[in-house]
Amino acid sequence: MMSQLSPKARQTYHALQDSVARTYGVTSAREEFNVEPTLAQTLNDRITLSSAFLQRINVIGVTEIKGEKVMMGVNGTVTGRTNTDAKDREPRNVLGLDGLGYELHDTHSDVTLKFSTIDAWAKFKDFAKRYSAAVLRQIGLDRLMIGWHGVEAKADTDRTANPLLQDVNKGWMQIVREQAPQQILVEGKVARKIQIGGLGDYANLDALVFDVSLMIDEEFRDGGDLVALIGRDLLAHDKGKLYAAQGHTPTEKERIELAQVVATYGGLPSYTCPHFPSTGVVVTSFDNLSIYFQDTSWRRYLLENPKRSRTEDYNSRNEGYVVEQLGKFAGIEPTNVEFVADKAPIAPEDPGEGEA
The missing domain is CATH 3.30.2320 (hypothetical protein PF0899 fold)
Structure with a gap:
């Protein structure tokens, strides 16, 4: 037997959908939509603000799925002197671009809420704010877990076999294990x-x-x-x-x-x-630690699934991890x-x- 949202809970859930649609400048959140790059950056800023550690490192929007590293560190001295009577001044290329680059992977952060949970939360006027804050905080924590424990990017991840999200992406430790x-x-x-x-x-x-x-x-x-x-x-x-x-x-x-x-x-x-x-x-x-995300790749979709007595919130984007200068790790x-x-x-x- 399929259960349904109570009238009050349905009103609360529709208010959440409307809030999401307004936030991202779309007519409806009840069908999949692309998040505009500027709003994707704002969304990522909110995720970053949920964690003191994420605020210290780089969370950067890029345009390509694969490419060269964005942050440019200097890996040597730049000051000296040349006797120009004898030879030309020769500038040094000291930018820390090692040519290894980055690669992003399709990443899903899908969340479900049971109808009964929404019924219980319907009394809170700031339900949408509470819900969004909880989801963004968990995405931030997941990013850190992958950053330290991720060893591969499988096409089909298994949370039971890999409770530390080891198969979602290659994190900072794994990148250094392989590249240095x-x-x-x-x-x-x-x-x-x-x-x-x-x-x-x-x-x-x-x-x-x-x-x-x-x-x-x-x-x-x-x-x-x-x-x-x-x-x-x-x-x-x-x-x-x-x-x-x-x-x-x-x-x-x-x-x-x-x-x-x-x-x-x-x-x-x-x-x-x-x-x-x-x-x-x-x-x-x-x-020296970075998370890159493709700024045109964030997609979202909120729907009701009465067959499972729950609502579903689908989030996806392309992202990956980068150690900017391997010798500095x-x-x-x-x-x-x-x-x-x-x-x-x-x-x-x-x-x-x-x-x-």
Whole structure:
């Protein structure tokens, strides 16, 4: 038996459709429509504003599905002197265009609401605003999840097999794995793992971050814009050691709770963000990470589906991920991290020792 929207819920849902149509300058949202490039940029700006991390990186509209990178960084010095009595001045080409370019993929963000949910929400006058804000925020979070966990762009994705959206697109980590594998630390010297602890490769997180920062190409190391992105499990492990060492002192415990004990790791400002690998470390600059979307590709369509007792909101666009300068990105393989003890366990005494 097919259920229907109640009169009040239908009125609320039609108000949502009308609001979407007005926002995008179309006569109706009840059939698929293309979002104009200027409005697509506005839409992406709203998605970006839903996340503090997205506001720090580049979210850029482009016209082509494939092409050269848009952001141009300088990868060398430009200042010097030429004796023009002996030879011509020779300008240097230092723009960081590596020729690897970008590729965008058709990406769907489709959302459904049960009729019963709309019935429950119909009492809120700002239903359309609440709904739009929730959807845009989730698209923003999904973009970050793909950016850190995406490894391929399958034609037919499987959310059950890939709960971190690993098959939606190639994210920043995967791009560096493929295009500059030397920028990813895979294993330490002690074992085939990256061991953290006094008996491992790195005595502490600070030492690990410092070592990763040395993997950045030398021309980028002293630019003043590098940051360390650190996973929550690594931060928790490091904070746990601080608790063990100083947590018995009330004033020190309070400072740890306020995250004021360590503001930097490896000499770099440290951050984390939603969906960053929990045992990951990446050293880069915020403006070295980009998400490109094709500004003419965004399409949307809202409809009622009484056969499933729900409404459906279809969003699609072409988008992809870019590391602007590969030499300005260094990280570790998060699945290879292993915590080890700071000291060897004390062997139990032999009960027979000292006996005749």
